[in-house]
Amino acid sequence: MDNEENMNYVYLVPLFPLIGFLINGLLALRQKTSFDQKGPARSLVSWIGCASVGLSFLTSIAIFFELLALPAGERVVQKIVFPWILSGEFQIDIGFLLDPLSSIMILVVTGVGFFIHVYSTGYMAGDKGYARYFSYMNLFTFFMLMLVLSNNFLLLYLGWEGVGLCSYLLIGFWYEKKSASDAGKKAFIVNRVGDFGFALGVMLIFWSFGSLNFSQVFENAPHVLALGGGLVTVMTLLLFMGAIGKSAQIPLYVWLPDAMEGPTPVSALIHAATMVTAGVYMVARCHTLFLLAPVTMGVVAVIGAATAIYAASIGLVQNDIKRVLAYSTISQLGYMFLACGVGAFTAGIFHLMTHAFFKALLFLSAGSVMHALAGELNMQKMGGLKKYVPITFWCFLAGTLAISGIPLFSGFFSKDEILWKAFSSPHGHLLLWVVGAITAGLTAFYMFRLFFMIFLGKSRMDPKVEARVHESPKPMTIPLMVLAVLAVIGGYVGIPHSLGGSNRIEGFLSSVFEQGHSAGGEAVHHAPSVEYLLMIISIGVVLVAIFIAYRFYVKNLKIPRMLAEKYKFPYRVLFNKYYVDELYAKVLVNPLLNLALFLWKQFDVLVIDGAANGIASIVKGFGLVIRRTQTGYLRNYALSLVFGAMLILTYYILR
Amino acid sequence: MVSSSAYMILSATIFAIGVLGVLVRRNVLVMFMSIELMLNGVNLALVALSRQLGSLDGQVLVFLVMTVAAAEAAVGLAIIICLFRNKKSVNVDDFNLMKW
Numbered sequence: 001m002d003n004e005e006n007m008n009y010v011y012l013v014p015l016f017p018l019i020g021f022l023i024n025g026l027l028a029l030r031q032k033t034s035f036d037q038k039g040p041a042r043s044l045v046s047w048i049g050c051a052s053v054g055l056s057f058l059t060s061i062a063i064f065f066e067l068l069a070l071p072a073g074e075r076v077v078q079k080i081v082f083p084w085i086l087s088g089e090f091q092i093d094i095g096f097l098l099d100p101l102s103s104i105m106i107l108v109v110t111g112v113g114f115f116i117h118v119y120s121t122g123y124m125a126g127d128k129g130y131a132r133y134f135s136y137m138n139l140f141t142f143f144m145l146m147l148v149l150s151n152n153f154l155l156l157y158l159g160w161e162g163v164g165l166c167s168y169l170l171i172g173f174w175y176e177k178k179s180a181s182d183a184g185k186k187a188f189i190v191n192r193v194g195d196f197g198f199a200l201g202v203m204l205i206f207w208s209f210g211s212l213n214f215s216q217v218f219e220n221a222p223h224v225l226a227l228g229g230g231l232v233t234v235m236t237l238l239l240f241m242g243a244i245g246k247s248a249q250i251p252l253y254v255w256l257p258d259a260m261e262g263p264t265p266v267s268a269l270i271h272a273a274t275m276v277t278a279g280v281y282m283v284a285r286c287h288t289l290f291l292l293a294p295v296t297m298g299v300v301a302v303i304g305a306a307t308a309i310y311a312a313s314i315g316l317v318q319n320d321i322k323r324v325l326a327y328s329t330i331s332q333l334g335y336m337f338l339a340c341g342v343g344a345f346t347a348g349i350f351h352l353m354t355h356a357f358f359k360a361l362l363f364l365s366a367g368s369v370m371h372a373l374a375g376e377l378n379m380q381k382m383g384g385l386k387k388y389v390p391i392t393f394w395c396f397l398a399g400t401l402a403i404s405g406i407p408l409f410s411g412f413f414s415k416d417e418i419l420w421k422a423f424s425s426p427h428g429h430l431l432l433w434v435v436g437a438i439t440a441g442l443t444a445f446y447m448f449r450l451f452f453m454i455f456l457g458k459s460r461m462d463p464k465v466e467a468r469v470h471e472s473p474k475p476m477t478i479p480l481m482v483l484a485v486l487a488v489i490g491g492y493v494g495i496p497h498s499l500g501g502s503n504r505i506e507g508f509l510s511s512v513f514e515q516g517h518s519a520g521g522e523a524v525h526h527a528p529s530v531e532y533l534l535m536i537i538s539i540g541v542v543l544v545a546i547f548i549a550y551r552f553y554v555k556n557l558k559i560p561r562m563l564a565e566k567y568k569f570p571y572r573v574l575f576n577k578y579y580v581d582e583l584y585a586k587v588l589v590n591p592l593l594n595l596a597l598f599l600w601k602q603f604d605v606l607v608i609d610g611a612a613n614g615i616a617s618i619v620k621g622f623g624l625v626i627r628r629t630q631t632g633y634l635r636n637y638a639l640s641l642v643f644g645a646m647l648i649l650t651y652y653i654l655r
Numbered sequence: 656m657v658s659s660s661a662y663m664i665l666s667a668t669i670f671a672i673g674v675l676g677v678l679v680r681r682n683v684l685v686m687f688m689s690i691e692l693m694l695n696g697v698n699l700a701l702v703a704l705s706r707q708l709g710s711l712d713g714q715v716l717v718f719l720v721m722t723v724a725a726a727e728a729a730v731g732l733a734i735i736i737c738l739f740r741n742k743k744s745v746n747v748d749d750f751n752l753m754k755w
Contacts, residue, residue, distance in 0.1 A: 628755060630754055631754050631755075632750075632751035632752060632753045633748065633754070634747045634748075634750060634751075635678060635747060635748070638677050638678055
């Protein structure tokens with residue numbers, strides 16, 4: 001809350017991508033014909049696109065170190081750039097809030113984003129809409145940074161809507177393909193449903209607090225809102241509804257698998273590392289409010305856990321590599337919400353960070369595989385790729401190990417923290433832990449299934465495709481390697497105390513979430529042996545799952561096929577994603593479509609057009625009658641003149 | 656002296672004849688002559704009343720009316736000539752194109 005002289009440059013963080021968007025956008029508008037492969041305009045676009053995010057990243061690093069230099073209790077800095085809305089007593093500024101939470105978020109967004117931009121220069125080379133792509137990506141980065149840096153709800157909502165817009169634009173990037181444009185529409189509309197709840201929540205906050213500024217709301221929250229009261233429960237449930245839409249939880253997750261129609265780097269950036277994590281960030285930011293509503297916390301945890309296991313079950317049998325990763329994202333987001341729901345906000349953010357690393361890595365590696373195989377997505381047509389694309393192989397392996405929660409990789413520390421807190425926190429429950437552990441096993445199984453079917457075993461590739469398999473170019477492999485390193489070492493900032501580490505990230509974030517520890521009550525002190533036991537059980541489940549996947553997909557592919565035959569019904573249900581899309585179509589989409597058609601064909605055409613046309617016909621009818629006075633016959637006119645004169649005279653004489 | 660009402664009656668008669676002429680006759684030139692008749696009838700009324708009321712306003716107005724009548728006759732006859740050149744007729748019933 002103090003106006004430090006340092007960190008005055010925080011506005012640069014979102015400004016660089018905004019400038020990148022404007023320049024690239026103008027370049028995109030200028031080009032009427034496609035870019036040639038190595039023309040100067042193309043490299044200009046690449047440089048501006050990547051440099052803008054890169055400069056943001058460097059600025060974020062500087063901010064991070066300045067923040068570290070401050071004493072632990074005072075790591076909160078607000079910077080107001082200018083007042084945006086001044087309406088009587090209602091004031092909203094373009095203001096930025098810098099604290100450990102937002103600094104971690106901007107580091108993740110700009111860092112991972114930078115590498116994804118670099119990767120895109122390789123992946124999207126040769127695409128007609130190259131400049132348009134980079135302008136959209138920069139715009140997305142701008143909005144995401146506004147979202148995580150804002151110091152008030154309205155600016156957060158601006159970023160929220162903006163990333164939804166960019167998601168629509170980027171998913172439907174190849175808009176000439178109907179499935180892509182449909183997917184873009186679906187994403188935007190489903191998001192809108194969530195945003196509706198979010199907007200209501202924000203309005204409720206304004207109504208209760210009279211202000212939308214974070215510091216004012218969160219400081220006054222315990223005084224204005226009763227613990228466990230109806231008002232705060234409704235408020236937080238509405239806010240969570242927005243998170244459900246944006247972060248693809250049950251029931252609003254259906255847009256994320258379809259969103260894989262977009263280019264793979266888009267999937268990596270938006271639907272793995274950043275946009276879908278906006279919901280988690282929002283819940284963490286509003287933790288003060290959520291902690292005042294235990295009912296909502298329970299809802300968050302249950303939905304998170306349910307989504308985690310549900311999405312993992314669907315991912316078990318999908319054959320499209322990007323779909324598997326999409327369901328994996330939904331599942332991991334479920335973990336993050338599970339963490340927030342049991343009060344372990346630090347663990348949730350930690351998992352957000354590690355997930356950004358390994359999920360972006362996995363998506364980019366999948367893109368590399370697709371690049372090698374000329375766009376093949378079906379893992380049934382892959383296999384034995386290891387010898388052809390070694391760099392991609394090792395990077396993908398790193399990501400798979402990380403997401404499965406193998407010890408020493410980043411995912412292990414963050415996932416383990418969540419599972420432990422799900423069990424031990426006062427809001428937690430054994431059942432949540434069980435669901436989380438089972439999901440960890442399922443995650444390991446389907447991720448290794450994916451890995452084995454792509455890289456190991458006998459080749460099932462189309463011979464023509466196999467002849468042209470090649471490793472990806474440097475702009476694609478270097479980001480892969482960087483992210484692989486991060487996926488491995490990224491967890492070391494959060495080694496828990498029980499394993500002898502200092503859990504630096506928890507300490508760093510504790511100043512943000514200190515309320516979490518006090519309002520949530522002290523965690524029941526379990527003996528460390530319980531923690532070790534749970535850790536060992538979850539590792540055991542994961543190892544068993546990997547072993548089974550190995551037997552199924554490397555040793556003997558006939559086993560899973562036999563199982564699919566034997567258990568036809570469960571297989572079909574899972575393969576068809578529990579028929580949820582069809583259910584939504586039947587219950588929600590088609591009735592709405594029919595209503596819209598009815599309103600169009602019947603109401604709009606008959607009633608409204610009828611009224612407008614009817615008035616015109618009446619006037620026309622009058623005209624038909626009255627025009628007969630115009631005979632063109634001069635003497636008629638003369639006669640009417642005389643009549644008129646006589647009438648006037650008569651009037652004056654008689655008066 | 657003749658009473659002023661005789662002048663008024665005469666003026667009204669001349670005016671009425673002029674009106675009837677405009678309404679009834681088919682020849683455009685005769686219609687114009689009737690219009691002149693109407694104007695002259697009015698002139699007569701103006702002069703008679705000016706004499707009766709002892710004011711010169713009426714006679715000044717007569718000057719005005721005569722000037723206007725002359726100008727109007729000139730313009731009107733020019734129009735008639737144009738019409739004749741187009742239609743080769745001076746029958747007013749033939750100029751009936753501006754109808755529904």
